[in-house]
Amino acid sequence: MENEKTHKKNIPFFKIILGVALLGFIVLVITGKKTWYSEDAPIEILSDMDNQFKAKPQVGSTFFANRAADQTVIPNTVPRDGVAYPLEKPDFERADSVIGANPLQPTDFVLARGQNRFEALCAPCHNNDGKGNGTVVEKGFQNPPSLLDEHAVGLSDAHLFHIISVGQNIMPGYGDKLNMNDRWTVVHYIRSLQAKR
Amino acid sequence: MFTKEFDTRVKTTVKIILPVAGVVAVLLILGFRNTVTDVGYRPQQPVPFSHKIHAGQLGVKCVYCHTSVETSAHSPVPSTSTCMNCHTLVKSDSPKLKLVRESYETGKPIEWQRIHKLPDYAHFNHSRHIRAQIDCSSCHGKVEEMGVVAQNKPLSMGWCIDCHRNPTEFIIPARPISGIFTGVKAGKYDPNAKATLAQVKALTEPQFGQWETEIPKNEVPGIPVPKHPGYGPENCSSCHH
Numbered sequence: 001m002e003n004e005k006t007h008k009k010n011i012p013f014f015k016i017i018l019g020v021a022l023l024g025f026i027v028l029v030i031t032g033k034k035t036w037y038s039e040d041a042p043i044e045i046l047s048d049m050d051n052q053f054k055a056k057p058q059v060g061s062t063f064f065a066n067r068a069a070d071q072t073v074i075p076n077t078v079p080r081d082g083v084a085y086p087l088e089k090p091d092f093e094r095a096d097s098v099i100g101a102n103p104l105q106p107t108d109f110v111l112a113r114g115q116n117r118f119e120a121l122c123a124p125c126h127n128n129d130g131k132g133n134g135t136v137v138e139k140g141f142q143n144p145p146s147l148l149d150e151h152a153v154g155l156s157d158a159h160l161f162h163i164i165s166v167g168q169n170i171m172p173g174y175g176d177k178l179n180m181n182d183r184w185t186v187v188h189y190i191r192s193l194q195a196k197r
Numbered sequence: 198m199f200t201k202e203f204d205t206r207v208k209t210t211v212k213i214i215l216p217v218a219g220v221v222a223v224l225l226i227l228g229f230r231n232t233v234t235d236v237g238y239r240p241q242q243p244v245p246f247s248h249k250i251h252a253g254q255l256g257v258k259c260v261y262c263h264t265s266v267e268t269s270a271h272s273p274v275p276s277t278s279t280c281m282n283c284h285t286l287v288k289s290d291s292p293k294l295k296l297v298r299e300s301y302e303t304g305k306p307i308e309w310q311r312i313h314k315l316p317d318y319a320h321f322n323h324s325r326h327i328r329a330q331i332d333c334s335s336c337h338g339k340v341e342e343m344g345v346v347a348q349n350k351p352l353s354m355g356w357c358i359d360c361h362r363n364p365t366e367f368i369i370p371a372r373p374i375s376g377i378f379t380g381v382k383a384g385k386y387d388p389n390a391k392a393t394l395a396q397v398k399a400l401t402e403p404q405f406g407q408w409e410t411e412i413p414k415n416e417v418p419g420i421p422v423p424k425h426p427g428y429g430p431e432n433c434s435s436c437h438h
Binding site: 022025026037038039040041042049050051052054056057058059060068072104107109110112113116117119120121124135136139140141142170172176177179180181182185 | 220223224235237238239240241254255256257258260261264269270271273274276278279281282283285286287288304306308311316317318347373376378379380416417418419420
């Protein structure tokens with residue numbers, strides 16, 4: 001009897017704590033939730049063909065002289081599926097004659113796409129309602145004039161298209177982010193906002 | 198042969214060492230699981246860009262910067278000119294943005310650390326998944342709540358197949374913060390909505406080649422038309438082509 005008592009007393013407290021901690025650790029590992037963050041790259045046990053010698057998007061390459069897999073567009077050329085925009089930023093006056101009318105019909109689909117692109121790319125400054133005071137303006141960007149005022153309503157579709165394509169004043173151009181038809185859907189959506197004002 | 202004291206010492210050391218060795222072995226095996234080694238990978242980026250500020254607080258949508266995600270297989274890291282759309286005026290003299298300004302002036306790209314990486318023999322196509330209105334957070338977690346982006350999902354083959362076989366359990370439908378084009382019903386977001394599988398639900402055992410849902414007619418050239426999410430393909434060659 002006396003022997004058992006002494007045996008029970010002899011289990012050190014820190015060992016129990018250690019055991020419980022290890023058990024919890026194992027349970028956390030098994031459940032697969034992220035339990036810690038690491039700055040070290042993940043371990044690859046069998047990295048057989050994980051990293052192949054080929055040009056990958058936005059990854060460095062030893063093939064080209066400038067060590068980039070993505071090459072920039074050579075001046076005065078157009079990517080294979082790209083469309084050259086015919087005007088420069090100051091060619092505002094020529095926009096009407098060169099670009100012409102909106103080729104798209106304002107169907108539900110086109111307006112939905114216009115709304116989606118407007119709220120993604122224009123709303124940071126122009127806000128979802130087009131009146132300005134977007135979230136970026138609160139951080140210190142210059143507030144753009146309202147898209148619903150007389151001046152913007154008076155602009156032709158081609159002028160709006162031109163401004164979206166190459167920008168105006170401090171507004172950057174969005175020609176690289178919106179293809180031609182996307183820009184026309186945004187023009188339709190701006191017109192629908194102006195009609196609702 | 199041995200003294201009694203020596204014998205007990207050997208017994209106690211074995212009693213301690215065996216469980217410890219066992220635990221270490223289990224940890225080593227489990228520690229090399231994909232979920233542990235990849236999830237939580239959070240490298241320091243050359244520029245301390247915070248998705249929490251830009252997407253979370255300012256509400257700038259994912260597609261503002263990662264523009265061509267809906268048309269290309271690769272979701273691009275934006276060019277420096279995208280940063281300078283705003284940072285010509287906003288915090289234009291911040292020391293944190295020194296690299297961005299240098300890159301903008303010299304044309305030398307910033308070398309961001311890649312976090313989400315598949316093996317080169319697995320071909321993931323972003324545009325297919327975006328067209329199926331699968332939210333970015335299904336695979337990347339809630340990036341708009343991350344100060345420094347960390348990998349949130351293991352991106353292992355088993356994890357991909359789990360969702361391809363049982364999409365209703367795992368797909369998060371497109372949220373407004375992503376800016377994914379959801380067609381005419383744009384803006385109507387139901388956080389509790391499960392992805393609709395009306396067209397494929399009837400097929401309890403899909404026949405070979407019938408996983409794909411019907412693709413709607415392309416109304417306007419250049420605009421990716423959203424389609425209903427369906428069961429993902431389980432062909433080997435769908436991803437390993």
